[in-house]
Amino acid sequence: MDHLVLTVIAEDQPGLVERLADCIARHGGNWLDSRMSRMAGQFAGILQVAVPTSAQAELFDALRELESQGIRVLLAPSGSAPGRSWRMVRLQLVGNDRLGIVRDITRLLASHGVNLESLETEIAPAPMTNESLFHADARLAVPTGLSLEQLQQHLETLADDLMVELKLQAAE
Known part of the structure; x- marks a missing residue:
C-alpha cells in the first residue's frame, strides 16, 4: 500500500x-x-x-x-518523518488583530527550527469592547536541543512588540 x-x-x-x-x-x-x-x-x-x-x-x-x-x-x-528528535508544545496567542501576526510568529519559530504541526486561527470580537481579537492555537514540534525557556523568552520579546499575550506549554 x-x-x-x-x-x-x-x-x-x-x-x-x-x-x-x-x-x-x-x-x-x-x-x-x-x-x-x-x-x-x-x-x-x-x-x-x-x-x-x-x-x-x-x-x-x-x-x-x-x-x-x-x-x-x-x-x-506521503513524506517521511524527519530524523530529528522533537517534543510537542502547544502555543496559544491572543491579541488585537493586526497585519503580520502569523508571519512574525512563524518567522521566529522557523528561525529556531520549530516545525508547525497544526495551526487554528480566528478573529472574534472582544467581550467588552467588541474590538477584533486575533486568536491562534498551534501545535509545535520543538527540537529537543532547544530549551523551552529559551523559546519562551524569544516569543515573549516578540509578543511585547506585537502586543499579544501568549502561552507556551507541553502538549498533551
Whole structure:
C-alpha cells in the first residue's frame, strides 16, 4: 500500500465528503487521517489515504474527474518523518488583530527550527469592547536541543512588540 496526501477544496455542499470517500473506497483506498473544515462558503480538507500501488493511477484519474463536480483534489506521496528528535508544545496567542501576526510568529519559530504541526486561527470580537481579537492555537514540534525557556523568552520579546499575550506549554 502506498500512502498519499490529498488536499481538497470545493464550494461547500452536502455529500461532498461522501463522493470523495466513495471514490477512494472504489479504488481499494483506505481513509487514514484527515482534517476538514468549512470556511467562508468553501470546504477545504487534507487527508491521508493508503491505496494499493496497482490502483494508484486509476485513483488519480477518478479524483481528477471529480473536478467536473467542482471538487479540486491535489495529490502528493506521503513524506517521511524527519530524523530529528522533537517534543510537542502547544502555543496559544491572543491579541488585537493586526497585519503580520502569523508571519512574525512563524518567522521566529522557523528561525529556531520549530516545525508547525497544526495551526487554528480566528478573529472574534472582544467581550467588552467588541474590538477584533486575533486568536491562534498551534501545535509545535520543538527540537529537543532547544530549551523551552529559551523559546519562551524569544516569543515573549516578540509578543511585547506585537502586543499579544501568549502561552507556551507541553502538549498533551
